[in-house]
Amino acid sequence: MSQPDTPVNLHGAVDLSALAAPKPPAPSEDTPAGVVVDVxxxxxxxxxxQSMTVPVVVMLWQVGEGNSLELGPTMESLAGEYQGKFLLARVDVAANPRVAQVFGVQSIPSVVAIIKGQPLPLFQGSYPAEQIRAVLDQVLQAAAENGVTGRVEAAAGEDAEAANGSEPEEPPLPPHIQAAYDAIERDDLDGAAAAFQDALNQNPRDAEASAGLAQVELLRRITGLDPQAVLAAAEQAGPGDITAHLPAADIDVASGRLADGFARLLGVIRVTAGEDRQTVQKRLVELFQLAPEDSPEVIKARRDLARALY
Structure with a gap:
């Protein structure tokens, strides 16, 4: 497990905090406050x-995705077991695709350590706690060799309130949006889609509901797919094979590779016509909603789309 020489590059980061996204489940009550954070x-x-003083383990996952649902509780339990020897940072890649790009994530879930600002790939997929525990022990050893031996400390202010069992109240969500988030937490993607659609029926300009629906539809489309098999099939397919390239673009975007997913669909649009072209164009526009309008990937893809169509 060698340590990379290149630090994490955060230049040009885009703030995606305003993008509507399903909320990850809260850590178990048995997990000490502060050892698990959503990033x-x-x-x-x-x-x-923080990785300069405390080893950080980043779990890049996706709310509602099968392996993520298995890995999440395991990682949270281990974070509690290690009592602050490392910080578990959870990243929902559907809501934060640029973070997945920063780490070069190829599949979900993926786990990466950060020691003194250096990313250290650990594993992909879900594994039993015993195997993950062995990996974490290696991370702690590597951290100690680099002089990183701190522990996660209870933070002041809002984090301290959370540690004492009280959290600052957030403004209530609109009923239909809350219903959608509740459905996602139950892994009821159909119910979430219906709730978001209900919100759009009442207000077609509801940007939060529109973005949420696009995320849920993406989750529904990729559920049960084998990412490697889908991408391999697309590599072998012709440039106009929409049955191969549509799911491959979904996998690209869900894995944080926005530019790749957009470029894939643009390539199909350039060689198709009629109903096939309209189908691919519609999917591309839907995927645009998964990133901010002013993100470089969306700006470039919209410009390229206009050129391809006209």
Whole structure:
């Protein structure tokens, strides 16, 4: 387990905190306060800085995805077991695709350590606690060899309130949006889609509901797919084979490779016509909703789409 020479590059980061996203489940009550944190692109730099004193283990996962549902509780339980010897940072890649790009994630879930700002790939997929525990012990050993031996400490302010059992109240969500998030936590993607659609029926300009629906539809489409098999099939397919390239683009975007997913669909649009072209164009526009309008990937893809169509 060698330590990479290149530090995590955070230059050009885009704040995705405003993007509507399903909320990850709260850590178990048995997990000590502060050892598990949810990280967005806006807070990633804080976590990288913390890795100078405390080993950080980043779990890049996706709410509702099968292996992620298995790995999440295991990682949280281990974080509690190690009592702050490392910080577990959870990143929902559907809500934060640029973070997945920063770490070069190829599949979900993936786990990466950060020691003194240096990323250290650990494993992909879900494994039993015994195997993961052995990996974590190696991380702690590597951290100690680099002089990183601190522990996660209870934070002041809002974190301290959470540790004492009280959290600052958040403004209530609109009923239909809350219903959608509740359905996602139950792994009821159909119910979540219906709730988001209900919100859009009442207000077609509801950006949060629109983005949420796009995320849920993506989750529904990729559930049960084998990412490697899908991407391999697309590599062998012709440039106009929409049955191969549509799911491959979904896998690209879900894994944080926005530019790859957009470029894939643009390539199909350039060689198709009629109903096939309309189908691919519609999917591409839906995927645009999974990133901010001003993100470089969306701006470039919209420009390329206009050129391909006209």
């Amino acid at each position: 967005s692109e806006a807070t990633l730099n804080d976590v990288v800085q």
